[in-house]
Amino acid sequence: MASSLCLILFCFIFRTFSISDAVVPPADTFRYVNQGDFRDFVTEYAQPEYDPNYRSLPPFTLPFQLCFYNTTPGAYILSLRMGINRDQSMMRWVWEANRGNPVGENATFSLGSDGNLVLAHADGRVAWQTNTANKGVVGFAILSNGNIVLRDSKGSFVWQSFDSPTDTLLFGQFLKIGGPTKLVSRASTTNNVNGVYSFVLEPKRLALYYKTMRYWSSSFPEVNSPNVDIVNATLQIGRTEYVENYFNAFRCRLSNSESQPTLDFDILSYNSTLSYIRLGIDGNLRLYSYRNVRSSAWSLLFTMFDRRVSERGELVVDECQLPERCGKFGLCEEGQCVGCPSPNGVFAWSKDCNTKLPGCKASDFSYYQLKGVDHFTVKYTPGTGPVKQRDCESKCTKDCKCMGYFYHTDQSRCWIAYELKTLTKVGNSTHLAYIKTPIQ
Numbered sequence: 001m002a003s004s005l006c007l008i009l010f011c012f013i014f015r016t017f018s019i020s021d022a023v024v025p026p027a028d029t030f031r032y033v034n035q036g037d038f039r040d041f042v043t044e045y046a047q048p049e050y051d052p053n054y055r056s057l058p059p060f061t062l063p064f065q066l067c068f069y070n071t072t073p074g075a076y077i078l079s080l081r082m083g084i085n086r087d088q089s090m091m092r093w094v095w096e097a098n099r100g101n102p103v104g105e106n107a108t109f110s111l112g113s114d115g116n117l118v119l120a121h122a123d124g125r126v127a128w129q130t131n132t133a134n135k136g137v138v139g140f141a142i143l144s145n146g147n148i149v150l151r152d153s154k155g156s157f158v159w160q161s162f163d164s165p166t167d168t169l170l171f172g173q174f175l176k177i178g179g180p181t182k183l184v185s186r187a188s189t190t191n192n193v194n195g196v197y198s199f200v201l202e203p204k205r206l207a208l209y210y211k212t213m214r215y216w217s218s219s220f221p222e223v224n225s226p227n228v229d230i231v232n233a234t235l236q237i238g239r240t241e242y243v244e245n246y247f248n249a250f251r252c253r254l255s256n257s258e259s260q261p262t263l264d265f266d267i268l269s270y271n272s273t274l275s276y277i278r279l280g281i282d283g284n285l286r287l288y289s290y291r292n293v294r295s296s297a298w299s300l301l302f303t304m305f306d307r308r309v310s311e312r313g314e315l316v317v318d319e320c321q322l323p324e325r326c327g328k329f330g331l332c333e334e335g336q337c338v339g340c341p342s343p344n345g346v347f348a349w350s351k352d353c354n355t356k357l358p359g360c361k362a363s364d365f366s367y368y369q370l371k372g373v374d375h376f377t378v379k380y381t382p383g384t385g386p387v388k389q390r391d392c393e394s395k396c397t398k399d400c401k402c403m404g405y406f407y408h409t410d411q412s413r414c415w416i417a418y419e420l421k422t423l424t425k426v427g428n429s430t431h432l433a434y435i436k437t438p439i440q
Contacts, residue, residue: 022136022153023113030140031110032057034068034076034103054081054091057109061142063274063290068107069093071190075102078109078119078128080146080161082274082290083297092288092298094146094276096166098128099186100193111140115158117150130159145273146170167195167279169235171272175201176232183279197283203229206252206263207380208304210283210323213419215376216304220254222261231255236262237271237289250287250302266302275301283322307335320424323376328354331373333425341423343368343437355420358436360400367393367404370433374424375406375417378431385413392416393434404435 038053054069063083068076078098083091098119106122115137117130136152137159143149147170148161162173167183175181181202185195198209204224207217223230233252248271251264265287274290287302305319319325320332330349331339339346340353343366358365384392389407392414396402399416406415410430423433 022115022138024111024115024138024140026113028139029111029113030058031108034105034107034109059140059142061144064094064142064144064146066109066142066148068103068109070102071192072102074104075192076104076107077102077192080142080148082146082276092168092276092278092290094168094170095148095161096192099166101127102192103127111150115150117159132159145172147173169277171235171237171275174232174234175199177201177203177230179232185279185283186281188281195281197279197281199279199285201230201233205230206233208279208283208285210376210421211419213323213377214380215283215321215323216317217380218263220261220263222259223254223256225258228256228258233263235275235277237268237273237275265304268301270299270301277302282324284319318424320422321376321379323419323421326353326422327351329420330422331370331425332422337422338425341368341370341373341435346370355403355435356438358403358438362397363439365436365438367434368437370423370435372426372429372431373406373433374426374431375415375420375433376422376424377417378406378415381415383408383413383415385411387412387414389414396434396436402436404433407432407434 034055036055039056052069052071054067057066057068059066065081067079067081069079070076077096079093080095081091082094103119103121107127108120109118111117114133115135116133117140118126119128120126130150132150135158137150138153139151141149141151149157150159152158163180165173165180165183167185169175169183182198182200185197187193187195196211200207200209205217205219207214209215220230222228233254236251236253237248238251248268249264250266250268251262254261254263270289272289272291275287277285277287279285285304286300289299289301290297291299305317305322307319319335326332326337326349329340330337330353331341331346337349340349389409392405392407395414396405396416401418402416403420404417406417407413408431410428420435
């Protein structure tokens with residue numbers, strides 16, 4: 001017994017020392033400094049009032065290359081771009097290491113012999129790292145699918161960028177329960193911090209959120225059983241039953257304990273593994289493919305919220321479903337902002353359309369009614385009910401943060417809204433909106 005314990009202990013100690021002694025060969029270590037001239041090719045976040053700068057770094061596997069780039073002068077993000085120099089095409093930033101924590105001039109990006117990948121400020125403060133020191137890393141690579149990896153001596157991934165997406169999912173990349181579960185939008189073209197939108201993998205569905213409010217989701221019959229949950233979702237483009245027409249499906253393949261369900265977003269006429277899905281600043285999901293042709297290197301193949309009919313002949317989800325389609329407040333119909341609701345009626349919409357804070361005391365505000373109107377959360381959330389309208393109103397009245405409530409008289413269901421944003425005009429007059437307004 002004692003000899004067995006000694007053998008186990010010896011093996012554990014030997015393994016520990018073997019891992020800690022594994023080092024990156026000197027030829028494979030590197031240290032790059034953020035300095036020098038900027039490249040002059042067009043980038044995707046170019047704005048008329050500000051043209052972003054970037055510096056390419058040596059690590060690349062076409063069409064992917066690491067860069068320092070900024071959309072705010074002096075605030076750099078270590079990013080992976082997709083696109084090649086000779087076509088001078090718009091470059092797409094498909095992964096970011098340090099969103100929300102930019103570095104400045106003379107920042108360094110390095111891989112030491114201990115196997116830790118580090119982005120540091122010029123004064124040495126660490127801005128981002130992989131935390132892989134002394135974990136057996138022997139090499140770094142950018143794979144042909146855009147996955148940045150640190151490998152051990154057996155070729156296994158000690159760390160991979162696919163485990164930490166920002167707002168973009170590459171072909172074959174996954175969202176996974178217990179791992180990377182969501183994409184988060186960028187705040188604006190110039191402000192590179194987390195925005196208000198997220199694309200989330202949940203145990204029973206894929207969902208889009210504005211802050212904590214769901215504005216789209218897809219459930220799957222295969223996972224309705226209480227003991228079956230979705231494990232991961234992978235971006236794919238594959239052949240459909242329309243082989244003779246060369247149609248392809250843009251889909252998310254989901255794995256669970258019983259089956260491999262797929263969610264087909266749309267039928268496409270083009271198939272490329274150099275594709276990505278982006279959660280945009282506006283909360284819309286879009287699919288792009290890299291074609292490397294003279295006219296245009298990039299093709300927009302799919303938009304979740306759009307004004308069109310799909311290849312299947314189905315009506316695409318309306319842009320009115322986007323929470324900020326009409327800014328801070330507005331009435332939307334068929335993708336257009338058509339009105340600015342007020343206690344005195346509906347007026348022409350403009351960017352200035354907004355609500356006023358009603359106050360907390362019931363004596364300080366009243367409600368005005370809108371018929372045939374839904375909130376962006378209504379379509380994909382159940383609300384509460386059956387409940388009487390007066391109880392729905394009472395709940396909103398007692399909640400200082402409530403800006404209004406939405407009530408379906410045909411189903412006696414209630415939704416409380418803490419932000420109003422875009423309201424959608426619907427054909428059913430039993431769908432009612434009650435908006436708080438301060439008493440003057």
